[in-house]
Amino acid sequence: MEQFLDYIVGILWGPTLLIGLLGTGIYFSLITKFWQIRHFFDSFRFCFFPEKRGEMLSADKAKVTPYQAACVAIAGSIGSGNIGGVASAIALGGPGVLFWMWMTALVGMMTKMVEVTLAVYYRKLDSDGRKTGGPLFYIERGLGSKFKFWGIFSLLFTVGIFMQLILAPEAYTVGESLHEVTGLRIIYLSAFFCLMCALVIWGGLRRVIGFASFMMPLMSVLYIVFGAYIILINITHIPAAIALIVKSAFTPMAAVGGFAGASFMLIARTGIARGLFSNEAGWGTSPMVHATADQRHPIEQGMWGVMEVFIDTIVICTITGMVIVLTGEWNSGVSGSTLTINAFSHGLGKRFAAYFIAISLFLFSWTTVTGWYSYFHSILEYVFRNSTPMRRTALRILRITTPFFGLLMAYMIDVLNTNVSYAWLIVDISSSVPTYVNLIVLLLLSKTFVAILKDYEGPGKLFGLGEYCKVKVD
Template identity: 35%
Template sequence: MNLIDVFNKIDSFIWGPPLLVLLVGTGILFTFKLGFLQITKLPQSLKLIFKAENSGTGDISSFGALCTALAATVGTGNIVGVATAIKAGGPGALFWMWIAAFFGMATKYAEGLLAIKYRVKDSNGNISGGPMYYIVNGMGEKYKPLAIFFSISGILVALLGIGTFTQVNSITDSINGSFGVDPKITGIIITILVAFVIFGGLKSISNVATKIVPFMATVYILICSLVIITFFNKIPETFILIIKSAFSPTAAFGGFLGATVSMAIRNGIARGVFSNESGLGSAPIAAAAAKTEWPAEQGLISMTGTLIDSLIICSLTGFALILSGVWQSDLNGALMTQSAFETVLPSLGPLFLTISLSLFAFTTILGWSYYGERCFEFLFGVKGINGYRVLFVLMVLLGSFLKLELVWIIADIVNGLMAIPNLIALIALSPIVISETKLYFNYINSSKDLKSTQKPI
């Protein structure tokens, strides 16, 4: 057994049933404790995306914080990850992706709330927050080792995997395949663009994210919708297939080798969590910087990130793959999604996929550069931040020259390890989440009562 096989086994263990049960279980816990808030308060949370007052202490608007978090979560997982999940687990994997996303919304709410509740200012006057801060400031100094463990994992994920190598390789391979551009040239251009943005700090990242994320999400949604409309008559039978496959084995057909129920559950939940990052602890790092006075307000805005990422974008990808029938082919990953696009746009489909994949991956690089930076700041202070940024840029450049499978596996492992201290903190601080939620909605209700009793002059 070689080294890669050893780390693959570790990776499978880390992302095995115990962690997946804990991730979904935490979401179930908050769903019941908060009275199915992801349903009852969804209209209000959607309204807040654009109408939050942005009157509190913070570095960026609530919308900017959401877009920065989405920049990191809406990525290759929405294109490649969904295809991989359905290829391995069958159409039923999409159902379990929905389950993970539904309960993940409650988890993401709790993360966003605690991020605001326990955030601090660094010595440069910038906001810092996230699991490392709500562990120390919420649970107490004696739990600092958990915060350190989370921060180290966060830095490793940012520098070695999700933030650099995997994203750069996705962009360079996609552009090389579509336009024949040398990956090294593409890599150098990406590196220059990344350096230009991240050395401007969070506000620069947020400004780029608020422009690119809505645009790229809209374009991608439109293309997937076009595929779905083309096969509109198959939607009822596709729904039945998804539900049936979620609870019974999917038979082998065409290039599809068949899948058991356990394969559907594992692939659906794992890819769903990996895509929307609910419970992993990354998104609250961006949420902490939002201008708001109310922790619960940002919690509501944060939970829409999971809705957008998984219940909308991932679902549309899944439907496009299943309706078009390409899930039964020999293709996998980005090529499968490309094939679905080609069914309605034979010449433009691959072009749109290349643009979508490149923008998704580029914004993920920006989002994770900030996550790693805040983890670095927690461990070492602000003096070394520029040094971290230089190292991050160098890793982006290196990512266009190297394809190190072992590095990707290690990054996947530490990404899973990030979740453990975060989930411990979420469960331990659940009474705070509940009390802050009650406080906010009592304020909202009293404000409405006050307005209703005021008579016009």
Template identity: 35%
Template sequence: MKIIEAWLNQISGLIWGPVMLALLLGIGVYLTIGLKALPWRKTPHAFVLLWRGRKSRPGEEGDITAFAALMTALSATIGTGNIAGVATAIFLGGPGAVFWMWMTALFGMATKYAEAVLAVKYREVDELGKYVGGPMYYIKNGLGARWQWLAVAFALFGTLASFGIGNMVQAHSVADAVESMFQIPEWLSGAVMTVLTAFVILGGINRIADVAARLVPFMAISYIAGAAVIIMLDVEKVPAALGLIIDSAFSGTAATGGFAGAAVWAAMRYGVARGAFSNEAGLGSAPIAQAAAKTANPVQQGMISMLGTFIDTLVVCTMTALVIVMTGAWNSGENGAALSTLAFNTGLAGWGGYIVVFGLVVFAYTTILGWSYYGERCAEFLFGVKIIKPYRLLWLCAIPLGAMGKLTVIWSLADVMNGLMAIPNLLALGLLSPVLFRVTKAYLQSAESGSRPELSGERVSLDEINN
């Protein structure tokens, strides 16, 4: 087993090395420039669209409201990465890693926008009458038959990744946190999670979306409020904390306390990697949920979708990071969830640890719900609708296994699969960028003239790819 784990770690190191990190940032920068910084310019308008998207309107096609689609995506995105992932980035790369997480998010907004636009534009209706989409569909329908292998590769990697990072790892995080804080056995946590998950996922995307639309805003606001209390109690330390983050991003971090020190490259590497892990921009997971949204135009859903990266990293992750840096816990030598717990307990003695545990439990549980839908859609693409019921049963069986298991190999395998998901998705985003830019331009022009934007799909030509 140790040999397999070492082998997987080597592969993960290659996949998540400089080339992948440069590709994630590079695609984001390229799309941001090509879109003329639309994600940044249209963020206020995107929040308006999100508010309107709470209810469906005449002429909109899809299975769930635009608001519910974003909440479903956020349910899978806001997870252990927002608590343990941020702490790990700071432990390995120093406070400067937070700056590079911000950069990943700012340019990742364009990536998330592009994914959702293409997901809605090239989505299909399956045999059960449900709207399905995502990278496998915009590769197949946008790039044509000769790229079918790339669509199959994404769906395969997505199916496998879902059971790791979206299920067993999350179940173990919940069980471990609850046992540490409340001495509740892992098997009992696993059983309760299985029952609660079954109630939701057996109802399909409509029930998942309904639960996400109710639970995600509550959990996010609760966690942000807890972190905000700690920050406000020592608000005078905020400027110094921000200064340390920015300075460390370009000068590295010297060894101090229990911190071993980190160079600029370490800050950049772990900041970008953990940022991508947290907000999933470029991985191709979120557009699977966005494809089910009731919307009048792909561009509108793209604007709503990009808010996921804004909320996940620029808001939730930043709150965690500020608490860790402001309390001085970052140089304690602790790592992961233990570092976040120490920071919150330092800032709010007696209560801080409960905020972290509550956040971990609810964030991880909603991640299980969101990723169940992602994996199901990937499996359906490979095997058809007949796989849906067996997939859901396998998903439920994996939860108690994850809760009670030792997951070092699963963590490594999930890391590899996540990286492999990103490769075909990023390649497709680059190849389909001419269509993306054209659709966006047409929408903006039609919005100015007051006409209804064209919704029909189109396939990018080989000439456009070569050019």
């Protein structure tokens, strides 16, 4: 079974998807003259230093500010992949994996901007008067009138996303990390984590939004500060580390120490795959929450998509990767959160590093699970949009059960002694299916995105002022 699943993952995550991910980002970068780079500082200033401070948070329960929507999206993407996922990728493919993660993020900024923009553009008001949108909406409203098989795309996307609910890896990952510092059984620690997620999710979307708006900046700053400290005390080794990362990105890596060696294809595939799993650019997940933002123009929320990828991969993942490479732990033969703990222990001490990574992993995964609840919520709103009683029942069941699906993986591995690779292979399969669908749809709607961008910038303008989009959907 493991060989069969590995074969399927090899096909789905083979050259087709890797080229698709990079190709889509490169295509949109080219047709917009690398908008995400030319206007990076404009986007940064617009997102984090708005003219009106009141736009950051809102007391109106019927409205979600652009900042709050972005916090939920960033919190949903910053998770175990930024700590254990990056470490496992480097342990498998070597330092060159970091380079391909950077490249995926560089063009992924544009991909994320496109999908967020389209999600805001094609969104609708639900029966309660709230904004809702995402890939299912731009599949139907953007392709429905000219592509008769759009329903198949919607089905594949929905199934792929909900597979992430059934086999959510965060509870097991957190349980494994806490086991290292407490010695308690993983299943019990995973159950505690699920209960903490329930405390947030059972409060509904407003509590999820409030939680993400508070926790995302706090946990990110703490991780960046301690990671930056270790990088600074190893500052003299940075040039050599960067040279190693770039060189090994294009050449096969020979076995050294506990590192088994890796081919060029394995290095590139691992870096791109983990880059996607981390920042979710092209996956179609975070546009679902971005669509709820009370934003003036679709492009303005698209800027938050650029910042989302930047913070997740260029900042957080780079902190993890650079610490592992600089401390020389990358070829130690261990992987996952254990490798990250060993790397951070060079500057923080073994005991403190173990607690720090365990707490960081807990916080990152906590916000991921609660953030993803909003995605499942959005999909069910779409599926049952024509039946208010069924929608409310489905959403009530989702709210109650979502926190505890994560126990399934923990139970399989800790109680049934199932090989952990089975679960991760299924996770890889489920993440690839909606990505294929979303990338195809983005390309088919590329003319619409360009029209929205031109509308925002206006004739002869270097940078738009954010008036309402003149290109309207019925």
